[in-house]
Amino acid sequence: MTKVLHFRNDERGYMNWLAGNPDGLVLNIRHPAHQFTPKLHRACGTITSTKNAPYTSGQYTKLFSHRYDQISHQFLEETKGIRVGISPCGTCKPDVEALEIDEAAGFYAVLDGLVSRALQDDASRRRARLEKAEPKAAEKFVLTRVFDRKPDVIAEVLYRAAGTCESCNSKAPFSRRSTGEPYLEVHHVVPLAKGGDDTVSNAIAVCPNCHREQHYG
Structure with a gap:
């Protein structure tokens, strides 16, 4: 699966996706995007625990894909070329450097x-x-x-x-x-x-x- 999904104001859809895609990648975006560093996750407790909800409303939206290159390119497209670094989650620790090889x-x-x-x-x-x-x-x-x-x-x-x-x-x-x-x-x-x-x-x-x-x- 290579489609990129952007969850906005869709808690149920987001949680259903997490349940069915434990090996997927999630980019947590805090808006305005040019002021905050987006953080990359796998389906770890930081982004699956309901105590941290809501996830897709207010200042936050989520990008999902099974491919890091598509997530980073979609983020670039949606933010009209804003170039900020992507930070890996300290809990699930996705290897951003290794993932960037795919780019x-x-x-x-x-x-x-x-x-x-x-x-x-x-x-x-x-x-x-x-x-x-x-x-x-x-x-x-x-x-x-x-x-x-x-x-x-x-x-x-x-x-x-x-x-x-x-x-x-x-x-x-x-x-x-x-x-x-x-x-x-x-x-x-x-x-x-x-x-x-x-x-x-x-x-x-x-x-x-x-x-x-x-x-x-």
């Missing part, structure tokens, strides 16, 4: 979706977010280290390039099958792994050939 396959797919959303947004709103954003990229550890890059930076650099490689000045070699947009890749002049900032001023849009040259030429 590796979908990590860049999620980033692509966020970039598409940022590109569709008004440029002035995107730039306003960039002015307030931290210059350093947050890190996530999955199968290998990746940087949690800002979709607005990627979108703004692509917007600036307008379909032309900023290294060789050639038009993008092809269009994206999914959107029809010119295909360019965003490259950090000073690599993030070497302390470079995840900012528009430290990034250029390049064709795949120039991108490989930047890394291996």
Whole structure:
């Protein structure tokens, strides 16, 4: 089962689900979501004891799935890109680091979706977010280290390039099958792994050939 359920004002449905899914994962969300760290549980006493009810009303809602990657992605979608850490319950102790390994396959797919959303947004709103954003990229550890890059930076650099490689000045070699947009890749002049900032001023849009040259030429 891979469906993600979000329980809101549904105590009976939530408790019935817990009874039938003792191996499931529950993300406890306290609202407003940007102010509180969500906590990940398995079906432990912290989230099954009726003395701790209500669970799905007031400030609290619950996300459920059997897959951690889907829970974390759904949380990101529902909170419009709010990025906060997920804390494991100290009682049932789900291994968040191990569970995050499952996110590796979908990590860049999620980033692509966020970039598409940022590109569709008004440029002035995107730039306003960039002015307030931290210059350093947050890190996530999955199968290998990746940087949690800002979709607005990627979108703004692509917007600036307008379909032309900023290294060789050639038009993008092809269009994206999914959107029809010119295909360019965003490259950090000073690599993030070497302390470079995840900012528009430290990034250029390049064709795949120039991108490989930047890394291996």
